[in-house]
Amino acid sequence: MYTVGIDIGGMSIKSGIVDDNGKIIVQSRIKTEGTPEQIISNMVKQIKDLLSEMKLKVKDIRGIGIGCPGAVSSEIGVVEFLPNLGWEGIPLADILKKDFDTDIKLSNDANVAALAEVIYGSAKNYDSCVMFTLGTGVGGGIVIDKKLYEGGHSRGAELGHMTLFLDGEACSCGRRGCIECYTSATALIKQTKEAMLQDKNSIMWDFVQGEISNVDGRTAFECAKKGDETAIKVKDNYIYYLGESILNMLNIFRPDAFVIGGGISAQGENLTKPLKEYCEKFNYGYRYAPKTDIIVATLGNDAGIIGAAALLRQ
Amino acid sequence: MYTVGIDIGGMSIKSGIVDDNGKIIVQSRIKTEGTPEQIISNMVKQIKDLLSEMKLKVKDIRGIGIGCPGAVSSEIGVVEFLPNLGWEGIPLADILKKDFDTDIKLSNDANVAALAEVIYGSAKNYDSCVMFTLGTGVGGGIVIDKKLYEGGHSRGAELGHMTLFLDGEACSCGRRGCIECYTSATALIKQTKEAMLQDKNSIMWDFVQGEISNVDGRTAFECAKKGDETAIKVKDNYIYYLGESILNMLNIFRPDAFVIGGGISAQGENLTKPLKEYCEKFNYGYRYAPKTDIIVATLGNDAGIIGAAALLRQ
Numbered sequence: 001m002y003t004v005g006i007d008i009g010g011m012s013i014k015s016g017i018v019d020d021n022g023k024i025i026v027q028s029r030i031k032t033e034g035t036p037e038q039i040i041s042n043m044v045k046q047i048k049d050l051l052s053e054m055k056l057k058v059k060d061i062r063g064i065g066i067g068c069p070g071a072v073s074s075e076i077g078v079v080e081f082l083p084n085l086g087w088e089g090i091p092l093a094d095i096l097k098k099d100f101d102t103d104i105k106l107s108n109d110a111n112v113a114a115l116a117e118v119i120y121g122s123a124k125n126y127d128s129c130v131m132f133t134l135g136t137g138v139g140g141g142i143v144i145d146k147k148l149y150e151g152g153h154s155r156g157a158e159l160g161h162m163t164l165f166l167d168g169e170a171c172s173c174g175r176r177g178c179i180e181c182y183t184s185a186t187a188l189i190k191q192t193k194e195a196m197l198q199d200k201n202s203i204m205w206d207f208v209q210g211e212i213s214n215v216d217g218r219t220a221f222e223c224a225k226k227g228d229e230t231a232i233k234v235k236d237n238y239i240y241y242l243g244e245s246i247l248n249m250l251n252i253f254r255p256d257a258f259v260i261g262g263g264i265s266a267q268g269e270n271l272t273k274p275l276k277e278y279c280e281k282f283n284y285g286y287r288y289a290p291k292t293d294i295i296v297a298t299l300g301n302d303a304g305i306i307g308a309a310a311l312l313r314q
Numbered sequence: 315m316y317t318v319g320i321d322i323g324g325m326s327i328k329s330g331i332v333d334d335n336g337k338i339i340v341q342s343r344i345k346t347e348g349t350p351e352q353i354i355s356n357m358v359k360q361i362k363d364l365l366s367e368m369k370l371k372v373k374d375i376r377g378i379g380i381g382c383p384g385a386v387s388s389e390i391g392v393v394e395f396l397p398n399l400g401w402e403g404i405p406l407a408d409i410l411k412k413d414f415d416t417d418i419k420l421s422n423d424a425n426v427a428a429l430a431e432v433i434y435g436s437a438k439n440y441d442s443c444v445m446f447t448l449g450t451g452v453g454g455g456i457v458i459d460k461k462l463y464e465g466g467h468s469r470g471a472e473l474g475h476m477t478l479f480l481d482g483e484a485c486s487c488g489r490r491g492c493i494e495c496y497t498s499a500t501a502l503i504k505q506t507k508e509a510m511l512q513d514k515n516s517i518m519w520d521f522v523q524g525e526i527s528n529v530d531g532r533t534a535f536e537c538a539k540k541g542d543e544t545a546i547k548v549k550d551n552y553i554y555y556l557g558e559s560i561l562n563m564l565n566i567f568r569p570d571a572f573v574i575g576g577g578i579s580a581q582g583e584n585l586t587k588p589l590k591e592y593c594e595k596f597n598y599g600y601r602y603a604p605k606t607d608i609i610v611a612t613l614g615n616d617a618g619i620i621g622a623a624a625l626l627r628q
Contacts, residue, residue: 128466152442152604156564158598162566163558163562247477247489251476254467282487
């Protein structure tokens with residue numbers, strides 16, 4: 001059977017039709033321009049076009065799943081607040097119901113990414129996982145017994161906004177020292193730049209062709225592989241921040257797997273091996289502690305559409 | 315109907331027969347002396363004596379619930395590790411089954427305290443709560459939809475062992491800067507003593523009759539009420555530590571209630587009012603954030619027996 005998966009982003013809406021193996025059969029992208037009404041109207045047309053391309057009627061699909069970049073009350077299908085789009089209090093499920101008489105499920109984009117990995121991706125052999133999506137910020141997702149756990153009013157799982165360093169760096173959430181301030185891609189880039197400015201001889205300067213604005217999440221990791229001491233320090237420190245953040249999650253959830261998503265996950269074992277060593281050493285309960293596998297996400301940019309569709313498979 | 319509740323502590327085992335309103339009808343206490351076999355044998359006698367005192371047969375009770383101070387695999391009824399008693403890998407449910415043909419459920423003592431508050435105590439009008447028990451350490455308990463959430467292998471919910479201050483004070487768990495190091499009663503006492511040693515004119519010295527070893531969890535709170543500036547600083551700082559720790563939990567769980575247990579909870583509104591103000595101000599999601607009530611536990615020392623019995627009422 002097929003499911004419609006919709007990935008609402010700040011710049012565009014990606015929609016697709018996903019089969020029961022988590023494969024996207026067709027997909028399209030529209031821009032998020034205009035009022036919420038205009039955007040939703042374009043989205044309705046986008047879905048109808050995809051269904052018609054596949055010669056599917058609404059009764060032929062399992063339902064429509066939607067991932068949103070912000071606060072969603074999934075129980076009642078309402079988008080509470082999408083800061084990048086300026087949406088507030090939009091009863092999206094009810095609006096879409098008028099055109100599509102089928103199950104419609106919403107969740108936050110980081111939740112949906114975690115569900116995608118457990119149902120179809122790198123954690124599919126596991127029942128539970130906690131996931132960090134390391135990007136501009138840090139998104140969190142929690143899956144328990146193959147079902148999303150979103151917290152009360154489906155508004156929890158904001159794992160990026162846990163204090164890691166009391167009175168530390170200022171966070172966009174209004175507090176200081178959140179996990180996000182130390183482990184996001186943005187944070188790693190900042191840490192890399194700061195280290196480079198302290199060491200003009202680091203080969204990281206060659207890697208970015210002398211232009212510090214070229215620094216990205218790969219810079220420190222790639223130059224550490226080449227033995228650059230400053231890059232190794234940046235990388236080791238980042239592993240420490242991330243390891244401590246992950247341990248906090250393990251001590252609460254003891255998931256089967258901890259999944260790392262976002263661009264940095266391309267580092268693969270380069271990232272997971274030192275994290276596993278760190279977490280094994282400091283896991284609460286010493287040798288009595290249950291083990292958690294630490295892995296990288298595999299669905300990449302498709303996780304949004306696939307995970308949204310997976311909302312209908314929980 | 316009646317349930318047997320057992321609260322295993324480092325020094326003694328308190329057992330009681332609890333009615334369906336959470337009232338302890340009879341109870342007794344035995345010392346935890348000897349090998350695990352001897353202690354369990356004494357516990358069996360203790361249970362039999364209580365049942366016989368109430369003229370109850372095993373078939374008349376709902377079951378036996380047990381709270382343990384350490385790591386418990388509740389799914390399989392095994393006590394994995396009780397550091398204070400030196401117990402390791404004891405299949406307690408199976409052992410007790412030989413004498414009592416009834417449901418036998420185990421959990422960690424901090425979990426059991428949280429369940430007690432939701433089923434019978436201060437949070438009984440709520441479905442979900444997260445609880446900190448602030449004592450020598452910090453115990454954590456999570457209740458979702460009136461059921462304990464213990465994490466994978468029932469070994470999570472170790473909320474005291476989340477980093478609050480990266481590279482901060484050394485914690486007994488092997489890491490540094492855990493919530494426990496800043497918010498336990500032990501930590502508050504340490505913070506109070508340090509502040510007193512810096513200010514010989516503080517009225518806290520009068521409060522403890524000039525003897526610093528008399529400092530306890532009440533000292534700073536009581537002297538802050540009297541306007542002592544050093545005591546106010548200690549109290550405000552403690553509220554900050556605790557407020558940050560609670561916010562971390564709210565951002566994950568969005569529980570209906572956050573419950574504070576342990577001796578410090580005797581401060582009541584003196585404690586919850588500033589915490590509510592702090593958490594309301596910094597709750598993730600600003601005005602869109604769901605509200606959580608912050609309350610103190612009301613079952614006190616009975617929570618162990620009552621909560622153990624409540625394991626049969628989930």
